[in-house]
Amino acid sequence: MIENAKVRALKMIETCTEPEKLRTLIRNARKQGEEEIAHAATLRLYEVLPCEKPGTFEHDVWRSIHALEGTLTEERGKTTRLGRTRPKIARVGEQETVRDLILADKPSEGFHMLIDRHLSHLTFEAVALRHQDRFEEHVLDAAVRRLNSVDIAASR
Structure with a gap:
């Protein structure tokens, strides 16, 4: 071109x-x-793609979901939706879903997929750090540790 x-x-x-x-x-x-x-x-x-207002926590969460689903759809050659994350958000909301995934013992497969594709800014950990007022200290600390564990410089 x-x-x-x-x-x-x-x-x-x-x-x-x-x-x-x-x-x-x-x-x-x-x-x-x-x-x-x-x-x-x-x-x-x-x-x-997200319906939520840009700049909001909810918009950032759905941007991450669309990115992961888009990646999976492209790689698999068929439409793929996050079969556990979407229903959990419907049950408990974006904030609790993000918190639970950050506090899980192991990073999710989606976390690794986004990191591997140089999309660390779309991980739920990065989303939480951009919206620190929504989370408790221990959640933010866990987000920093997880990002740092894969050589992504993160701090609060």
Whole structure:
């Protein structure tokens, strides 16, 4: 792709709010071998999919869920939903679900998947650290320890 076209595509992605347009961009970019554009459009897609208000804790949680589901769907070649996380959120809410996953003895498979794909900012641990007012000290400490355990610099 010509550099000017790439710059225009990246600028368009920054402001796009239509999931279908972003999905089309992702498909086309991958066909053309333009992984930078595909990656940027994918991250933007995860930003616009949640119904919750951007910047809120709930938006960040759903952005993480969409990212993990999108990754699983792409890798498996079929639509994949988080079969335990979504029902738990429906039962107890986002905050308790995030807290419980952070305090679990072992990191979830989703945590490792996001870390492996250089999406540490989308882990529930990172979400909790961005919304510290929602969590108790021991939860935040556990989030920092877990991120640090995989060489992601985190602090409170």
